[in-house]
Amino acid sequence: MKIYSSSVLAALLVPLILTACNKQSEPAAAEASGGSDITIKIGAAAPLTGPQAHLGKDNENGTRMAIEDANAKGIMIGGKKVRFELVSEDDQVDPKMATIVAQNLVDAKVNGVIGHMNSGTTIPASRIYHDNGIPQISPSATAVAYTAQGYDNVFRVMANDSQQGRVLGEFAAKKLGAKKIAVIDDRTAYGQGIADEFVKSAEASGAQIIAREYTSDRAVDFTAVLTSIKGKQPDLIFFGGMDPQSAPMVKQLRGLGVKTQFMTGDGSYTPSFIQNAGAASEGTYASLPGVPFDQMPGGKDFVARYEAKYKQPIQLYAPYCYDAVNVMIDAMQKAGSAEPAKYLPEMRKLVHDGVTARIAFDEKGDLKGGAITLYQVREGKWQPVQTMGAAQQ
Amino acid sequence: MIVDIFVQQIINGIVQGSVYALVALGYTMVYGILGLINFAHGEVVMVGAMVALTVLQALLAAAVAPLLAILLSLLAAMAVCMALGYGIERVAYRPLRNAPRLAPLITAIGVSIVLQNLAMMIWGREYHAFPLPLDNALHALGGAIITNVQIAIVLVAVAVMALLLLIVHRTRLGRAMRAVAENPAAAMLMGVDINRVISATFMLGSALAAVAGFMVSANYGIVHYYMGFMLGLKAFTAAVLGGIGNLRGAMLGGLLLGLIESLGAGYIGDLSGGFFGSNYQDVFAFMVLIAVLIFRPSGLLGERVAERA
Numbered sequence: 001m002k003i004y005s006s007s008v009l010a011a012l013l014v015p016l017i018l019t020a021c022n023k024q025s026e027p028a029a030a031e032a033s034g035g036s037d038i039t040i041k042i043g044a045a046a047p048l049t050g051p052q053a054h055l056g057k058d059n060e061n062g063t064r065m066a067i068e069d070a071n072a073k074g075i076m077i078g079g080k081k082v083r084f085e086l087v088s089e090d091d092q093v094d095p096k097m098a099t100i101v102a103q104n105l106v107d108a109k110v111n112g113v114i115g116h117m118n119s120g121t122t123i124p125a126s127r128i129y130h131d132n133g134i135p136q137i138s139p140s141a142t143a144v145a146y147t148a149q150g151y152d153n154v155f156r157v158m159a160n161d162s163q164q165g166r167v168l169g170e171f172a173a174k175k176l177g178a179k180k181i182a183v184i185d186d187r188t189a190y191g192q193g194i195a196d197e198f199v200k201s202a203e204a205s206g207a208q209i210i211a212r213e214y215t216s217d218r219a220v221d222f223t224a225v226l227t228s229i230k231g232k233q234p235d236l237i238f239f240g241g242m243d244p245q246s247a248p249m250v251k252q253l254r255g256l257g258v259k260t261q262f263m264t265g266d267g268s269y270t271p272s273f274i275q276n277a278g279a280a281s282e283g284t285y286a287s288l289p290g291v292p293f294d295q296m297p298g299g300k301d302f303v304a305r306y307e308a309k310y311k312q313p314i315q316l317y318a319p320y321c322y323d324a325v326n327v328m329i330d331a332m333q334k335a336g337s338a339e340p341a342k343y344l345p346e347m348r349k350l351v352h353d354g355v356t357a358r359i360a361f362d363e364k365g366d367l368k369g370g371a372i373t374l375y376q377v378r379e380g381k382w383q384p385v386q387t388m389g390a391a392q393q
Numbered sequence: 394m395i396v397d398i399f400v401q402q403i404i405n406g407i408v409q410g411s412v413y414a415l416v417a418l419g420y421t422m423v424y425g426i427l428g429l430i431n432f433a434h435g436e437v438v439m440v441g442a443m444v445a446l447t448v449l450q451a452l453l454a455a456a457v458a459p460l461l462a463i464l465l466s467l468l469a470a471m472a473v474c475m476a477l478g479y480g481i482e483r484v485a486y487r488p489l490r491n492a493p494r495l496a497p498l499i500t501a502i503g504v505s506i507v508l509q510n511l512a513m514m515i516w517g518r519e520y521h522a523f524p525l526p527l528d529n530a531l532h533a534l535g536g537a538i539i540t541n542v543q544i545a546i547v548l549v550a551v552a553v554m555a556l557l558l559l560i561v562h563r564t565r566l567g568r569a570m571r572a573v574a575e576n577p578a579a580a581m582l583m584g585v586d587i588n589r590v591i592s593a594t595f596m597l598g599s600a601l602a603a604v605a606g607f608m609v610s611a612n613y614g615i616v617h618y619y620m621g622f623m624l625g626l627k628a629f630t631a632a633v634l635g636g637i638g639n640l641r642g643a644m645l646g647g648l649l650l651g652l653i654e655s656l657g658a659g660y661i662g663d664l665s666g667g668f669f670g671s672n673y674q675d676v677f678a679f680m681v682l683i684a685v686l687i688f689r690p691s692g693l694l695g696e697r698v699a700e701r702a
Contacts, residue, residue: 053518214672223405224658225671231398248613257538276615
């Protein structure tokens with residue numbers, strides 16, 4: 001009996017060990033080229049394994065493309081030819097793991113970090129980058145809290161969730177006329193944050209929140225929560241979370257015979273969402289900071305080059321990662337140095353014409369004048385409905 | 394309406410519980426015989442789903458009749474998983490049969506990581522849509538709704554479990570399995586080929602995992618290399634809840650866990666006036682587990698030595 005209980009106890013500990021061991025890092029193929037004098041390391045962190053690996057890999061692809069482009073161009077910084085090297089880490093969408101890989105990047109002496117992908121990993125990691133004076137640009141963390149910590153080294157190239165939540169909430173209550181709204185979130189910094197902002201704005205626009213339910217970013221079955229919501233007969237269901245949850249969620253919702261409108265944030269604006277939810281995805285609303293690809297300054301060209309290079313469609317944030325790298329390189333060039341302390345001041349001043357938008361940061365590190373576009377799935381495709389908030393031109 | 398919702402939650406729980414039960418059987422069979430927790434079992438479920446997906450896609454592309462395609466892909470998944478189960482035991486557990494108990498637990502974790510990463514390399518990081526060639530119609534049960542796939546899941550699970558009990562209690566192999574479970578040394582002296590019996594147990598459990606993998610994929614319509622992890626954990630919980638090592642316990646534990654989860658997540662918010670929410674869904678399931686283990690350390694049905702297989 002004694003042996004029995006101790007082996008069960010050990011077994012209960014296994015998931016912890018499993019998550020801790022499941023690390024994978026992919027250093028970029030940095031071929032030693034004789035001509036270059038200095039190597040500048042750019043750190044990148046995103047979930048490369050686990051449930052959001054498809055999105056994390058997309059981020060890494062975008063970052064890698066920018067670095068390869070820069071190396072092909074032969075960038076000069078402070079009069080010397082430099083070579084960029086990608087140091088990519090896997091944070092597994094896990095806040096604990098995020099701090100570990102952040103320390104790895106610091107120890108690898110990276111000159112700047114592009115990441116992380118999720119707000120829940122970006123926020124805890126940002127303290128480590130801040131303590132070590134390393135500039136961090138998150139391509140996709142949208143939680144308000146990220147830039148509200150008073151750190152001088154954090155930036156993002158996307159509008160935040162207070163803007164996104166406001167647009168979604170107003171649209172739901174005013175344009176769609178939803179009076180009774182049910183809200184589900186995945187309890188991550190991102191999901192909870194955008195759901196809270198949505199609730200605030202929907203209530204201010206006259207809607208009533210009749211249910212607030214929760215799930216996790218590892219869950220696959222939502223029938224219990226959806227059934228409970230079904231009993232309350234809402235006009236609209238909002239979900240704060242990513243596509244590994246939203247796709248099966250909307251499918252299970254339709255499987256329960258509920259035809260209520262489904263709305264969610266940028267984490268679901270992916271080809272993967274439509275592919276996996278199938279016919280159930282039709283009519284879903286989602287928002288994404290920024291303008292549609294075909295209206296981005298370099299959008300069409302970027303999409304074509306990405307698809308030619310990686311032989312797959314862009315999932316979500318790759319163009320934002322591409323811009324984040326180029327913003328960082330731009331600041332290094334302007335400062336004439338890749339030293340974090342020297343190029344950091346330039347980050348605050350620069351105006352960079354990126355693929356996604358004209359990028360400039362406010363004093364907190366947020367994108368100035370970011371636009372939000374609302375999309376709907378129509379005939380199996382994400383179609384822009386309207387763009388709100390002027391894109392900075 | 395309130396009754397309809399309640400019936401719906403019960404249906405949700407039974408469907409979910411059937412899947413847990415099938416996977417839990419894999420844990421419990423191996424534990425019954427070897428006293429080992431095969432942590433790679435969740436990954437076997439995932440491989441089953443992946444193989445079924447690949448075969449099903451190929452067959453549908455070749456315009457094979459839908460029902461035949463489903464059957465063939467299920468058989469292919471079972472065959473691959475049985476081979477995999479055999480291989481796992483042969484490579485990771487048999488050499489450690491007489492090693493301290495912690496050693497095979499560690500290799501189990503190792504196998505789990507290897508399988509996950511292999512699947513990631515073969516099938517990629519993307520979520521794959523699981524094609525269902527049949528019409529997944531909704532049926533109204535009063536105000537509650539059940540789909541064809543869900544009906545199939547419950548029926549198949551019941552059939553498979555009945556078959557398993559039949560094998561364990563009515564066949565030579567089953568008798569050998571029970572003998573090895575009770576006393577390996579004595580069984581060996583009586584001429585039972587222990588290695589063969591253990592291999593057979595792993596293969597049987599893996600075949601069940603393949604069936605479960607197929608059912609989960611058909612139900613959710615999504616396949617991903619990471620899907621086995623959480624499912625494996627829940628099924629293991631179910632096995633412990635019912636009394637690990639006990640076949641009927643695994644079935645009961647699976648069903649109970651499914652019901653606890655769905656009723657817990659569905660009602661805890663309203664019952665506690667919003668103090669607890671559906672975010673406590675998993676906490677609820679594990680609290681029940683802890684309570685059971687405190688009062689009945691060997692699980693609900695216990696580990697009846699003569700019964701375990």
